[in-house]
Amino acid sequence: MMFRELGMLDDAIANFERAAQSPSRALTCREMIGLCHLERGEPLVAVEHLQAALELGAEGRAATNLRYEIGAAYEAAGNDELALQWFEACAADDGSFREVGDRIADVAQRLSSDTPGGDGKKSKISYL
Numbered sequence: 001m002m003f004r005e006l007g008m009l010d011d012a013i014a015n016f017e018r019a020a021q022s023p024s025r026a027l028t029c030r031e032m033i034g035l036c037h038l039e040r041g042e043p044l045v046a047v048e049h050l051q052a053a054l055e056l057g058a059e060g061r062a063a064t065n066l067r068y069e070i071g072a073a074y075e076a077a078g079n080d081e082l083a084l085q086w087f088e089a090c091a092a093d094d095g096s097f098r099e100v101g102d103r104i105a106d107v108a109q110r111l112s113s114d115t116p117g118g119d120g121k122k123s124k125i126s127y128l
Contacts, residue, residue, distance in 0.1 A: 009036045009039055009040050012032070012036050013033055013036050013037070016029040016030075016032045016033045016036070017029070017033065020033070026053075026056055027053050027056040027057065027058055027062070028053075030049045030050070030052045030053035030056065031049070031050060031053040031058075031062075031065075031066060031069070033049045034046040034047070034048075034049030034050035034052075034053065034069065034073070035050075035069065037049060038069070038072070038073050038076065041076075043073040043074065043076040043077040044073070044077050046069075046073040046076075047070055047073045047074060047077075050066055050069050050070045050073060051066075051070060053066055054066045054067070054070070061094075063093065064090055064093040064094050064097050065097075065098075067086050067087075067089045067090040067093065068086070068087065068090040068097060068098055068100060068103075070086045071083045071084075071085075071086030071087040071089075071090060071100075071103065072103075074086060075103075075107060080107050080110050080111050080114075081111065083103075083107050084104065084107045084108060084111065087100050087103050087104045087107060088104060091104060
């Protein structure tokens, strides 16, 4: 944890990888590795580790948080469709979790703006 807090992400990842060898620490370590990759600007690598943590049996608030972080990672990667799915999964667990409703609204707005004929898309008319 200390390495991550100091911004020494490579060292943090290496230490979390070693600690993840212990079954009792694997879930937390996978989550922390994912968050380190997200901080390094590697959101798709982060998703792999965050999903691995979820698959290790995260329950309750831990699972809700992982769903939120996966949504945030997909959003950082520019994949609003998957971000929305994961934010909605988080909201299904707890609609007030970390203001997930606002994230859903923001992503949904971007998606509707990107759709032809969507509310935010301006039509282009050219006159010759």
